[in-house]
Amino acid sequence: MVEQEITVSNKLGLHARASAKLxxxxxxxxxxxxxxxxxxxxxxxxxxGLMLLAAGKGTVLVVRVDxxxxxxxxxxxxxxxxxxxxxxx
Amino acid sequence: MKNxxxxxxxxxxxxxxxxxxxxxxxxxxxxxxxxxxxxHSSAIPNEVKxxxxxxxxxxxxxxxxxxxxxxxxxxxxxxxxxxHALILDDPDLTDGVIALIRNQNLYATAALERQRDLLVxxxxxxxxxxxxxxxxxxxxxxxxxxxxxxxxxxxxxxxASAEGEILVCETVAPADLAQLHYQGLVGVVATASSPYSHxxxxxxxxxxxxxxxxxxxxxxxxxxxxLLIDADHGRVIHHPDAIDLSRLRTQQKEVDRAxxxxxxxxxxxxxxxxxxxxxxxANADDAETIAIARRxxxxxxxxxxxxxxxxxxxxxxxxxxxxxxYRDAVIAMGGQPVTLRTxxxxxxxxxxxPLAIGIEENPALGLRGIRFSLSRRTLFATQxxxxxxxxxxxxxxxxxxxxxxxxxxxxxxxxxxxxxxxLRLARTAVAEQVPxxxxxxxxxAVLIAGELARFADFFAVGSNDLxxxxxxxxxxxxxxxxxxxxxxxxxxxxxxxxFDAAKQxxxxxxxxxxxxxxxxxxxxxxxxxxTDFSMHPNSIPYVRDTIATLNxxxxxxxxxxxxxxxxxxxxxxxxxx
Numbered sequence: 281m282v283e284q285e286i287t288v289s290n291k292l293g294l295h296a297r298a299s300a301k302l303x304x305x306x307x308x309x310x311x312x313x314x315x316x317x318x319x320x321x322x323x324x325x326x327x328x329g330l331m332l333l334a335a336g337k338g339t340v341l342v343v344r345v346d347x348x349x350x351x352x353x354x355x356x357x358x359x360x361x362x363x364x365x366x367x368x369x
Numbered sequence: 370m371k372n373x374x375x376x377x378x379x380x381x382x383x384x385x386x387x388x389x390x391x392x393x394x395x396x397x398x399x400x401x402x403x404x405x406x407x408x409h410s411s412a413i414p415n416e417v418k419x420x421x422x423x424x425x426x427x428x429x430x431x432x433x434x435x436x437x438x439x440x441x442x443x444x445x446x447x448x449x450x451x452x453h454a455l456i457l458d459d460p461d462l463t464d465g466v467i468a469l470i471r472n473q474n475l476y477a478t479a480a481l482e483r484q485r486d487l488l489v490x491x492x493x494x495x496x497x498x499x500x501x502x503x504x505x506x507x508x509x510x511x512x513x514x515x516x517x518x519x520x521x522x523x524x525x526x527x528x529a530s531a532e533g534e535i536l537v538c539e540t541v542a543p544a545d546l547a548q549l550h551y552q553g554l555v556g557v558v559a560t561a562s563s564p565y566s567h568x569x570x571x572x573x574x575x576x577x578x579x580x581x582x583x584x585x586x587x588x589x590x591x592x593x594x595x596l597l598i599d600a601d602h603g604r605v606i607h608h609p610d611a612i613d614l615s616r617l618r619t620q621q622k623e624v625d626r627a628x629x630x631x632x633x634x635x636x637x638x639x640x641x642x643x644x645x646x647x648x649x650x651a652n653a654d655d656a657e658t659i660a661i662a663r664r665x666x667x668x669x670x671x672x673x674x675x676x677x678x679x680x681x682x683x684x685x686x687x688x689x690x691x692x693x694x695y696r697d698a699v700i701a702m703g704g705q706p707v708t709l710r711t712x713x714x715x716x717x718x719x720x721x722x723p724l725a726i727g728i729e730e731n732p733a734l735g736l737r738g739i740r741f742s743l744s745r746r747t748l749f750a751t752q753x754x755x756x757x758x759x760x761x762x763x764x765x766x767x768x769x770x771x772x773x774x775x776x777x778x779x780x781x782x783x784x785x786x787x788x789x790x791x792l793r794l795a796r797t798a799v800a801e802q803v804p805x806x807x808x809x810x811x812x813x814a815v816l817i818a819g820e821l822a823r824f825a826d827f828f829a830v831g832s833n834d835l836x837x838x839x840x841x842x843x844x845x846x847x848x849x850x851x852x853x854x855x856x857x858x859x860x861x862x863x864x865x866x867x868f869d870a871a872k873q874x875x876x877x878x879x880x881x882x883x884x885x886x887x888x889x890x891x892x893x894x895x896x897x898x899x900t901d902f903s904m905h906p907n908s909i910p911y912v913r914d915t916i917a918t919l920n921x922x923x924x925x926x927x928x929x930x931x932x933x934x935x936x937x938x939x940x941x942x943x944x945x946x
Binding site for chain 2: 297300327329332335336
């Protein structure tokens with residue numbers, strides 16, 4: 281199992297389209313991917329869970345990945361957050 | 370006998386500006402027939418199957434919708450539809466419903482309603498208004514499944530023309546709104562929804578007046594009733610009277626007059642009151658923005674961004690692909706110059722495997738723009754070659770982002786000459802002259818602008834980044850956004866330094882950040898001596914209108930006062946006169 285802390289830095293936070301991109305990404309990996317925030321943990325392959333996390337800009341999350349391709353999956357998730365979900369300016 | 374209609378006025382929240390008069394098109398999306406009876410155990414497998422079929426039908430429907438979309442907003446809408454497709458597949462929704470059918474002996478409609486209520490209740494506790502508005506997305510998906518359940522898998526009924534109609538609904542899905550917009554819809558009244566919803570965002574880009582949160586409208590309005598929307602004041606009037614209509618006409622006349630004025634000047638030159646010509650150029654990054662630029666009569670493409678070619682993909686675009694994309698832009702401009710900017714990526718924007726720069730502590734001050742290109746010479750040469758080849762099809766200028774030293778331009782100039790010589794040797798068509806310019810967006814570049822002008826053929830001021838670097842404030846950081854202020858004396862003086870150095874060196878200069886397209890800053894920029902503005906093409910008509918009200922000579926005479934202003938208030942005062 282690997283985990284890492286990450287801050288939501290795109291302007292609108294984990295809204296529907298950003299959540300959709302995250303689900304599309306995590307679904308490509310066989311590992312289980314979870315996000316923890318404010319004492320809750322949700323499955324990062326569920327768009328509803330992600331949206332309900334209501335993680336606005338500045339929220340600190342812990343990404344936890346468990347499975348065969350865990351390092352790749354974690355790196356990809358961190359990369360997506362750092363790219364601000366490709367939302368441009 | 371029918372009673373005379375009674376004028377009723379409702380208050381709501383304006384979600385997209387403007388006024389509209391039309392006949393009501395009432396859609397009771399929120400009242401599906403729920404089968405409340407208990408389901409016989411033997412019917413459970415069939416009911417689960419019925420639900421799964423409805424999911425399948427809905428999935429196909431969403432797919433068809435996204436295939437049918439085209440035009441400027443297609444990309445955004447398709448992303449929303451993809452999110453809706455994921456909601457549809459989400460086990461939180463589907464497994465929940467199936468469990469309710471199986472364990473509680475509920476019909477599919479009843480199970481879906483209960484699961485929807487559960488999820489929506491969770492959303493209603495979210496504090497962030499934007500994220501809370503996402504409950505709309507769940508509602509839209511669930512409504513589609515309800516409709517599919519009730520049709521029993523039949524094709525959805527094709528909606529007829531919506532010409533001159535105002536939609537009255539609880540909430541409407543973005544894709545459906547797009548459809549209705551193409552069919553002639555003139556406004557939206559929603560009993561729920563919020564200005565933060567995707568639907569409201571879309572209504573704003575369609576310039577479709579929308580008022581949301583109009584409680585009670587659905588129970589009183591009938592199909593065909595006359596409705597007046599005054600979204601600027603968040604008002605909806607049922608059965609408007611003569612006074613309402615005359616007010617609407619007055620406002621429409623004003624809007625028409627402004628539109629006509631713009632139409633007359635369409636393609637015409639932008640001229641100040643005292644007859645000085647100002648050149649308006651367009652910022653573009655695809656065929657659509659170029660088409661708008663042509664329509665509004667832009668003088669040239671003052672900034673063509675090339676990042677889109679490199680983003681969201683695993684392999685880099687080769688020279689051929691880049692060339693085709695630049696060439697198409699050049700051809701589309703029909704002989705007017707296109708300023709192609711070389712790759713402007715930093716660690717915060719560099720994506721995917723091939724260009725990933727690695728994590729930087731401070732990407733705004735890191736390896737980006739020309740620095741990145743110079744660290745990847747082969748990649749850079751490929752881009753320069755593709756741009757030079759495009760110049761065989763029409764006038765091209767090449768622009769280098771994030772320049773902070775003379776050396777960067779000198780080295781690039783060398784590489785540029787090598788590429789040019791290679792292409793000429795291979796007898797490839799290349800223009801006689803391809804000007805090479807630099808973006809002025811780093812304070813260092815402002816202070817050495819005179820020296821840079823010896824190696825650069827033109828300047829383009831990137832005012833967004835320049836303001837951010839001068840004021841040490843990130844405009845995307847809500848905590849310091851008030852520090853990010855183009856009306857800061859330091860920023861105004863920086864601009865003047867660039868314009869002055871350019872004038873001394875006889876080097877053409879334009880501004881291509883947001884202030885160029887914001888009529889609030891037009892007078893300031895003209896006062897400081899600017900005559901070339903580059904902006905989103907949609908802003909061109911507005912800036913052109915503003916220019917027509919200004920007197921350049923008297924503004925120029927005020928330049929010293931702008932430069933000596935000590936604070937924002939003084940600058941505002943000078944602009945207000």
